[in-house]
Amino acid sequence: MKHDGYYYLFTSWGQCCQGADSDYKIMVGRSKKVTGPYVDRDGRKLLEGGGTTVLVDEGDRVGPGGQSASDDVIAYHYYDKSENGATKLAIQSLVWGDDGWPELQSKD
Numbered sequence: 001m002k003h004d005g006y007y008y009l010f011t012s013w014g015q016c017c018q019g020a021d022s023d024y025k026i027m028v029g030r031s032k033k034v035t036g037p038y039v040d041r042d043g044r045k046l047l048e049g050g051g052t053t054v055l056v057d058e059g060d061r062v063g064p065g066g067q068s069a070s071d072d073v074i075a076y077h078y079y080d081k082s083e084n085g086a087t088k089l090a091i092q093s094l095v096w097g098d099d100g101w102p103e104l105q106s107k108d
Contacts, residue, residue, distance in 0.1 A: 001069045001070060002034075003072075003096060003100075003102070004096070004100060005032065006030040006031065006032060006100065007030060007031050007032075007033070007034045007038075008028055008029070008030045008069070008102060009028065009029050009030070009031070009036075009038045009046065010026060010027070010028050010054065010067050010069045010074065011026070011027050011028070011029070011046065011051065012024050012025070012026060012027075012065030012066055012067065013025055013026075013027050013051065013065075014063070014065070015063075016063060016065055016066065018063070019079050019084075019085030020062050020063075020079050020081045020084070020085035021062075021085075022062055022063025022065075022079055023057075023063060024063035024064060024065035024066070024078075025053065025054075025055060025056045025057070025063075025064065025065065026053075026054040026055040026056075026064055026065055026067050026074075026076060027040075027046075027051030027052060027053055027054060028040075028051065028052050028054050028101070028102060029045075029046040029050060029051060029052065030100075030101075040052040041099070041101055052101060054074075054102065054103070054104065055076070055104060059081075060080050060081040060082040060083075061078045061079075061080065061081075061088075061090075062078060062079045062080070062081055062085070063078055063079050064076050064077070064078040064090070065077065065078075069094065069102075072093060072094045072095075072096075073091060073092070073093055073094065074091070074092055074093075074094055074104065075089065075090070075091045076089075076090055077089055077090075078090060092104045092105060093105040
């Protein structure tokens with residue numbers, strides 16, 4: 001996704017497809033060039049273990065990942081602990097912090 005002179009690469013880290021035992025999470029890096037290198041908020045390359053956290057487990061939402069981001073919206077799947085690990089789909093708006101990094105808009 002391109003925003004304000006940077007390309008942002010959203011990635012999923014961890015284990016997917018384990019229902020409520022999944023530990024997937026969504027991370028992001030950015031680069032001035034679409035070909036990279038992509039770095040996290042601290043300047044660490046994604047290919048060397050860097051990554052800025054976008055979304056992790058919260059409450060009954062487990063293992064968010066498998067995302068697609070476009071036009072300041074991110075769609076992802078997760079597992080719902082309250083429904084025995086049922087797969088769910090979520091869509092949330094991305095907002096851009098003063099530092100230029102994406103964050104998820106609260107669902108309030």
